[in-house]
Amino acid sequence: MTADPNRRLWNEAIELMAPEEMRALQLERLKVQCVYNYQNSSFYCGQFEAAGMVPADVRSFEDFTALPLMTKDDLRRGQEESIEQFGNPYDILACAPRADIVRINSTSGTTGMPTLWTLTAHDVDVVSEMHARKYWRAGIRPGDIVIQAVSLSMFTGGLPLSQGIQNLGAACVPVGIEGGTKRVLQFIELTKSTVIVATPSFGQYLIEECPKHTGRPANTLGLKWFMCAGEPGGGDPQMRRLLADGFSAKVYDHTGGGHAFHGISIDEPPECYSGMTFVSADHCLLELVEPSTKQPIALADGAEGEMIWTFLDWRGGPLMRFAVGDVASIATGPSPDGLPGLRFKIIGRADDMLIVKGINIYPTAIQGAIMGHRPHVTGTFRIVLNRPGPKVAPPLRIRIERGDHLTEADTPDIEARLRTQFREDLRINPAFEWVPAGSIERAAHKTQLIEIESEESSS
16 A cells, blocks of 8 residues: 555545444454355354354344354364364364465463464455554654564564564564564664564563663663553553653554454553554454353443454454453543544453452552552562462462662551552552562563462462
């Protein structure tokens, strides 16, 4: 696409579409996708049979909700069954012929065998289009140079992100985080980059490490944009302020790697966060369900629930009523930037939610509370559990780093302030375990905020 750099949106015909027109397009594509999935995948055929339906029965969005949800366990089982039956991981879940598959991404595989995602050339083009829509909204244009400082190894935000940046016409520097902090900083300086894409926690780490490797602070590197990706934090006002000040850059939160669900926050001060605008409604149907009962929740203003994705006009391995695990709140009112589109805030992971004396707590809420007490704390912490949640015997243990200049003598005063905030805002009274600055391991990849520590090791 040849793009006028002064144009506000990458694809105005789609991104300015009225809500009722978008819903009509979604329903039209949904009906076609149901037929395609049913005819080309034994798994999806089974999903229709389980509901006593055929694709022709899907005449409305309400009809569609009668189909079963799809989970990550379903993906893993389908892949394993395909290997057992056909000697390959594709034939049960993939809808496109093998000859049409041009890219395979995967999950991290940290809990077992990696789960594969298959894409055709058409799907790759869809993903590249969505990345272009996001970065164009942020103001990135041809001539900008983007440091890609997320994992490049099979990660859905690796190669797909590189291709999307190039599709926009900007230059991509796929240095990744595999080479380490020093190499990322070296390439920022060498290439005169204007944009960096990284996890918020890695951004915080770069700010801490930059003077050691370059002899100057990170806000002199010349970066104009920090694009948060891969983990929570990009929507937290304290983290946004830290990154904005640390790099002298605009901070954006965005989501969407090598799949069809994509969103990006708007241009606003770090202290404000209106959520991310859903920019891929023409290729992904979004639903909400109640996390425990999985009952549908209407996409009304202020609604909260677990996100469910269905890919539209997708050919490789389309997801259909896929339970993502992310809990989000929805805003349908006018956006502060004046642009149309549903907005969402990711509250936390359904499988990360902890229950302390009947109170539901997400790690991201704890992160936000702690970040507000910088520089007395570094902002780095871990929730320490004796066994996996969600139920936690009180008190909730939080290991937290002191700020560089916080002495042990000063710690009780800061802890008292923290404790007051936790009681008033989160309604819990945790047990804080203070450790020196820098003693908790930093992660260049997605940071795991919960650690499982056996009772023996904690005694």
